[in-house]
Amino acid sequence: MADTTQDYTPGSHPDLPPPSSEVGVIGWLRHNLFATPLDWALTILAVYLIYVLVVPALDWMLFSADWAGETRDDCSREGACWVFARVWSKVFIYGRYPVEELWRVNLTFIIQFVGLAALMIPGVPYKKWTGIFLLIPYPIIAFFLLYGGAFGLEPVETSLWGGLMVTLVIAEVGIVASLPIGIVLALGRRSKMPIIRAICVAFIELWRGVPLITVLFMASVMFPLFMPEGVNFDKLLRALIGVAMFSAAYMAEVVRGGLQAIPKGQYEAAQALGLSYPKVMTFIVLPQALKLVIPGIVNTFIGLFKDTTLVLIIGLFDLLGVVQLAATNPDWLGFAVEGYVVAAVGFWIFCFAMSRYSMYMERKLETGHKR
Amino acid sequence: MSEAAQASPLQTSMSEEIAIQMIDVHKWYGEFHVLKDIKLTVNRGERIVICGPSGSGKSTLIRCINRLEEHQRGQIIVDGVELTNDVKQIDAIRSEVGMVFQHFNLFPHLTVLENCTLAPIWVRKTPKSQADEEAMEMLTRVKIPEQAQKYPGQLSGGQQQRVAIARSLCMNPKIMLFDEPTSALDPEMIKEVLDTMIQLAESGMTMLCVTHEMGFAKTVADRVIFMDEGEIIEQNRPHEFFNNPQSDRTKLFLSQILTH
Numbered sequence: 001m002a003d004t005t006q007d008y009t010p011g012s013h014p015d016l017p018p019p020s021s022e023v024g025v026i027g028w029l030r031h032n033l034f035a036t037p038l039d040w041a042l043t044i045l046a047v048y049l050i051y052v053l054v055v056p057a058l059d060w061m062l063f064s065a066d067w068a069g070e071t072r073d074d075c076s077r078e079g080a081c082w083v084f085a086r087v088w089s090k091v092f093i094y095g096r097y098p099v100e101e102l103w104r105v106n107l108t109f110i111i112q113f114v115g116l117a118a119l120m121i122p123g124v125p126y127k128k129w130t131g132i133f134l135l136i137p138y139p140i141i142a143f144f145l146l147y148g149g150a151f152g153l154e155p156v157e158t159s160l161w162g163g164l165m166v167t168l169v170i171a172e173v174g175i176v177a178s179l180p181i182g183i184v185l186a187l188g189r190r191s192k193m194p195i196i197r198a199i200c201v202a203f204i205e206l207w208r209g210v211p212l213i214t215v216l217f218m219a220s221v222m223f224p225l226f227m228p229e230g231v232n233f234d235k236l237l238r239a240l241i242g243v244a245m246f247s248a249a250y251m252a253e254v255v256r257g258g259l260q261a262i263p264k265g266q267y268e269a270a271q272a273l274g275l276s277y278p279k280v281m282t283f284i285v286l287p288q289a290l291k292l293v294i295p296g297i298v299n300t301f302i303g304l305f306k307d308t309t310l311v312l313i314i315g316l317f318d319l320l321g322v323v324q325l326a327a328t329n330p331d332w333l334g335f336a337v338e339g340y341v342v343a344a345v346g347f348w349i350f351c352f353a354m355s356r357y358s359m360y361m362e363r364k365l366e367t368g369h370k371r
Numbered sequence: 372m373s374e375a376a377q378a379s380p381l382q383t384s385m386s387e388e389i390a391i392q393m394i395d396v397h398k399w400y401g402e403f404h405v406l407k408d409i410k411l412t413v414n415r416g417e418r419i420v421i422c423g424p425s426g427s428g429k430s431t432l433i434r435c436i437n438r439l440e441e442h443q444r445g446q447i448i449v450d451g452v453e454l455t456n457d458v459k460q461i462d463a464i465r466s467e468v469g470m471v472f473q474h475f476n477l478f479p480h481l482t483v484l485e486n487c488t489l490a491p492i493w494v495r496k497t498p499k500s501q502a503d504e505e506a507m508e509m510l511t512r513v514k515i516p517e518q519a520q521k522y523p524g525q526l527s528g529g530q531q532q533r534v535a536i537a538r539s540l541c542m543n544p545k546i547m548l549f550d551e552p553t554s555a556l557d558p559e560m561i562k563e564v565l566d567t568m569i570q571l572a573e574s575g576m577t578m579l580c581v582t583h584e585m586g587f588a589k590t591v592a593d594r595v596i597f598m599d600e601g602e603i604i605e606q607n608r609p610h611e612f613f614n615n616p617q618s619d620r621t622k623l624f625l626s627q628i629l630t631h
Contacts, residue, residue, distance in 0.1 A: 268439050269476035269535075273490035273542060274466025276458070283489060287480050367479055367522040 061341070072332060084335040085342050088326040092342065095162015095317055101154060105165055108145045111138065120357065122364075135176070158236040162317035164346060166236070170243055170308040170318065171350075175301050177244035182251025183290075187281065189256055200252070207249035212307050215242040220314035239311050247304045254296040258289030291365045298358035302351045319346050389448075390415045390546050390577045391436055396445035398431060405431050406442065407601040415545075418578045420588040420609075423598035424624060429581045432598070433548045436579070437468045450545055466494050469539030473551040475531040477523035483510070483534050484519040487541045495542065502541070509537040513567050529560025533567050540571075547571065549580040585628065589613060597621050 008014065021027060033043045064079030067086075075081035085092070094105055115134045118124045146169070149155040161169070188200035207215070219238040227233070262285050270280040290297070312321040323343045327336040391413040398406035405428050413419060421429045434440040435447060438454050438461045447454045449464050478486050487506035491497040497505070510516045513533040515526075523531055532552055539547060549568065553561045565587050572578055572591045582588070588595050588609055595612040597605045597620075605612070605621045613629075616622045 263476075265472060265474055265476035266478065269470075269472060269478070272437055272439065272465055272468070272470040273538070274462050274494045275490060276462050279493050283493065284478055288478075291480065365480070367524055 072335070080338050080341070081335055082338065084326070084332055084338050088322075088332070088339075091163060091322050091326060092319065092346075093164045095166060095322055096160045097156060097162070097165065098154070098160065101148075101156060104145045104148070104153065104156075108142045109165075109168070111141070139176075158234050161236065163322045164319045166311070166316060166321075167305075167308050167318040167346075169236075170240060170311060171301075171305045173240045174243040174247050174304045174308070178247035178251045178300070178304065179297070181244070181248035183255050183286065185248060185252035186255035186259060189252065190259060204249045204252050207246050208253070212243070212246050212310055213313060215246050216310060216314050218242070235314065236316060239314060239316055243304065243308065243311075247300060247307075250300050250303075251297065254293050254300055255289065257296065258291075258293035259285065261292050262289050291362075294358050294362050294365075298354055302354055305351055305354070306347060319343055388414055390417070390450060391579075392446070392448040393432075393435075394446040394448075396435065396442045396447060398428075398435065398440065398442045398444075405601050406435070409445070409603060411596070411603065413546075413577065413579065415577055416575050418572050418576075418591050418593045419580070419596060420592040420594075421579065421581045421596045421598060422583065422585075422588065422624075423604075427598040428601040429598045430550050433470075433550060433579050433581055436546075436548060437465050437470055439470075462494075466490070466542055467544055468546045468548060469542060469544035470548045471532070471535050471539060471550065471552045473554050475523070475528070475535045475555075477531055477535055477538070479523050482520055482522055483515075483526070486523065486534060487538045490538070491541050506537070506541050509540045510534070512540070512570075513537045514563075527560060528556045529563045532556065532560075532564045536564075536567055536571070544576075546577045546579070549578065549582065551581050551583070553582065553584055583628065585613070597624065599624070 021030065032039075034040055060079045062079075065082055066075040066079065067082050068074065069083045070087065072081070072084070074083050090099070090102075094102055097105060112134070115130055115138065118130045119127060119134065124130075144150050144153065146161070146165075147156060147158070185200045185204055188196050189204065191197050191200070216239060219242040220235060223233070223238060266284055266288065267280060270284040275283070308318050309320040311318055312324075317325060320343045323339040324336075326332060327339040389412060391411070393409050393411040396406055396409040397404070409432060411432075421432065423429050431440055435442050435454075436449060442454075450467055452460060452464055454461065454464065477483075478489070481489065484503065484506055487509060488497075488499065488502040491502040491505065492499055507516055507519060510519055513536055515530055515533055515537075518526060518530060518534070523534065526534065536552075552568065553564050556564060561584070565584060568578075568580070568587065569591055580587070580592075592609050594606055595609050596603055597612070597616075597618075599620050605616065605618050607617075612621075613625065616625055
């Protein structure tokens with residue numbers, strides 16, 4: 001019989017490497033691109049589509065594009081006219097912020113960039129202090145740097161703000177405010193106390209039930225009507241509050257999803273150790289719940305980031321708003337496509353960065369517990 | 372039922388000798404009467420095993436002792452303090468009463484060591500270095516100090532349950548509750564957990580164990596309590612309980628679990 005050639009004792013079979021057709025480049029190609037006739041067809045179709053679509057797009061954007069020059073006459077019209085983007089770049093980033101004060105905006109964002117980098121790059125020490133700095137003193141510093149009016153800094157009205165700067169201010173305030181408010185609302189909605197629960201449910205359903213455009217219109221048109229004569233809130237501030245409340249309502253439901261996924265045994269084990277409700281939530285439930293819903297949280301952040309474009313309708317000029325403004329400038333008519341590409345790339349960079357960072361965080365927080 | 376109350380001979384002695392006292396306790400889940408007129412006194416250092424068919428209320432009974440479940444009638448006095456709606460008092464009692472669960476309920480986002488030090492640091496306000504030291508001592512006691520830096524998800528079931536025991540012990544509890552600690556374990560791992568529990572029993576800990584491990588009951592328990600349909604049917608020393616059960620219900624239960 002065949003089993004006479006067995007050259008190992010039972011229970012000690014060695015681990016053998018897999019056959020070469022299963023691993024390496026060839027294995028990958030076989031599995032992913034050419035596994036079945038349908039895969040063959042799809043692969044060929046994909047290559048064809050890349051040739052038809054991506055090659056001309058790259059040609060327009062890079063190889064036939066005009067880069068040098070100062071006016072529209074420097075563009076040969078063969079490909080994209082990046083002269084347009086370069087001439088308008090200051091407006092795209094700062095709006096109508098006074099040119100001699102631009103260092104204030106730059107300094108604000110440099111501090112933030114350094115702070116965020118220190119927070120996100122593993123191995124950089126003092127993470128706790130960096131986080132506290134970014135959350136408490138930094139917003140105050142940023143306010144005085146951007147708005148001025150103290151420490152000898154010229155006040156710069158928010159009506160002069162614009163471009164990427166406004167996009168980032170609205171998105172960041174929205175992100176930083178919506179997460180804690182959302183967590184509080186989510187906890188409130190699961191509270192045992194009926195009044196707190198009712199208030200949270202009403203708040204969430206009210207904000208979630210109306211479109212953001214309505215919220216912004218309310219903030220800019222209706223809200224001043226309810227205010228006493230002479231009291232005037234800044235338009236940007238109203239938009240900020242509207243956006244923050246709106247995304248907090250969404251965030252609350254995302255967080256609630258995470259809270260519901262935590263097994264009852266976790267609460268019980270924590271309570272049985274004598275931890276009080278705030279400590280159970282802070283140390284046991286929320287860290288796990290928030291980790292579970294990182295994709296949902298970042299989804300909400302990205303949605304919020306892109307929704308900032310809606311502030312255009314109440315007369316604030318974010319990145320997309322100033323791009324449209326530039327594209328309709330009589331001297332630069334006909335370059336709308338270039339403008340939209342710039343806006344799209346701008347938004348994409350930030351959204352993609354958030355997406356990648358969230359994936360990194362998910363991997364980092366994985367502790368191998370799948371229950 | 373009256374024999375239940377009589378079976379605790381030390382009930383009337385000095386009050387500091389009594390760890391837990393349940394007086395005429397009733398509990399309902401909605402319409403369902405889950406605990407009926409429970410009278411139970413547990414002395415310090417006493418080891419009690421509670422057994423009974425599933426749904427008999429034995430888990431509910433021990434979960435009432437640290438108020439994971441609320442009772443609706445009667446009194447429960449733990450370590451001289453009556454359980455009421457006072458949240459502070461409940462937290463204080465919980466910090467004195469350790470509990471081990473069927474499904475371990477370790478905190479998966481914390482390392483084994485952090486699982487053990489969390490409550491000492493945040494409830495007892497123990498300095499971190501001291502809490503670490505004590506936790507390592509407890510982990511050594513349950514024979515897994517080398518796993519301290521791992522996450523619960525990387526351990527076997529038996530190891531996880533031993534960490535859960537160590538986590539409770541780090542609070543220096545006066546009473547330990549075990550809710551079917553070996554029911555979710557593979558047969559190979561039951562022994563290591565039982566050995567830990569026996570070792571704990573020998574150290575003089577007051578223990579209440581809901582378990583189906585009759586061997587454990589025979590060797591360790593001072594008293595075995597049998598429950599059915601929310602009532603304490605019978606309680607006795609293990610030797611009498613197993614060899615000379617009084618009620619027919621107990622006889623039926625014992626014949627079913629001991630013959631397979």
